[in-house]
Amino acid sequence: xxxxxxxxxxxxxxxxTRHNIGFITIDYFAEKHNINVNKIKHKALVGEGIIAGxxxxxxxxxxxMNLSGESVLxxxxxxxxxxxKLVLIYDDIDLPTGKVRIRGxxxxxxxxxxxxxxxxxxxxxxxxxxxGVGGKPERMDLADYVMxxxxxxxxxxxxxxxxxxxxxxxxxxxxxxxxAMNKYNK
Numbered sequence: 001x002x003x004x005x006x007x008x009x010x011x012x013x014x015x016x017t018r019h020n021i022g023f024i025t026i027d028y029f030a031e032k033h034n035i036n037v038n039k040i041k042h043k044a045l046v047g048e049g050i051i052a053g054x055x056x057x058x059x060x061x062x063x064x065m066n067l068s069g070e071s072v073l074x075x076x077x078x079x080x081x082x083x084x085k086l087v088l089i090y091d092d093i094d095l096p097t098g099k100v101r102i103r104g105x106x107x108x109x110x111x112x113x114x115x116x117x118x119x120x121x122x123x124x125x126x127x128x129x130x131x132g133v134g135g136k137p138e139r140m141d142l143a144d145y146v147m148x149x150x151x152x153x154x155x156x157x158x159x160x161x162x163x164x165x166x167x168x169x170x171x172x173x174x175x176x177x178x179x180a181m182n183k184y185n186k
Contacts, residue, residue: 001054001055001056001057001085002055002056002057002081002085002086002087002172003056003057003059003072003075003076003079003081003085003086004026004029004056004087004169005026005044005058005059005061005068005071005072005075005086005088006022006023006025006026006027006058006060006088006089007019007023007061007065007068007089007090007113007114008020008021008022008023008024008061008065009064009065010060010062010064014147016150017146017147018091018093018133018134018145018147018148018150019065019091019133019146019147020091021089021090021131021133021158021161021162022088022089022091022131023060024162025089025129025131025162025165025169026058026089028162028163029166029169029170030047030049030058032166033049033051035049035056035058037058037060040062041078042059042071042074042075042078043061043062043070043071043074044060044062044063044074044075045059045062046058046059046075051174052170052174054174057079059071059072065113065116066112066113066116068113068114069113069116069117069119069120070116070120072086072088072117072120073117073120073121083126084104084127084177086121086127087127087129087169088114088117088126088127088128089129089131089169090111090113090114090130091111091130091131091132091133092109092111092130092131092132092133093110093132093133093134093135093136093145093146094109094110094135095130095131095132096132097132097133097134097154098131098132098157098158098160098161099131099132100129100130100131100132100164100165100168100184100185101129101130101132101185102127102128102129102130102168102172102177102180102181102185103127103128103130103181104125104126104127104177104178104181105124105126105127106124106128107124108124127177127180129165129168129169131158131162131165132161133146133158134154164184168180168183168184
């Protein structure tokens with residue numbers, strides 16, 4: 001069993017922003033695999049399904065980004081799984097727009113949602129898919145930047161990144177994190 005969590009902020013105001021690329025990826029993956037992510041449980045919108053014989057729980061925390069750890073901790077405790085079966089998908093300002101990077105563990109970097117998760121579940125040993133949203137312009141505050149949407153040439157690049165990330169989720173569930181890293185970290 002895997003718990004796949006996309007990070008973002010709830011509400012229409014944040015719907016298609018850089019910070020919500022985790023939610024966008026979960027929505028894409030859920031639609032592709034006919035999983036309804038529509039139940040409110042564990043401070044998240046949740047959906048359950050089967051991928052290649054493996055049970056998966058898809059989740060979009062509704063706690064707002066900086067408190068994402070509350071939802072993830074609830075999910076891990078309820079389903080009683082190890083952190084190595086938790087997969088996080090989130091935006092990364094340190095990667096170029098559309099770049100997908102998969103890791104089996106690591107620090108939170110500058111990401112407050114990840115900082116909350118690592119602090120509350122007390123480990124950084126879980127797979128993650130980081131999706132590059134590009135660095136902020138010098139004149140702009142970081143919080144304002146990650147709340148902007150994608151425009152122009154960035155739109156098809158990010159659509160491709162979401163598809164690639166969705167495929168990477170499938171690879172992790174069916175063949176493991178090492179296979180996904182070898183296949184998608186190019």
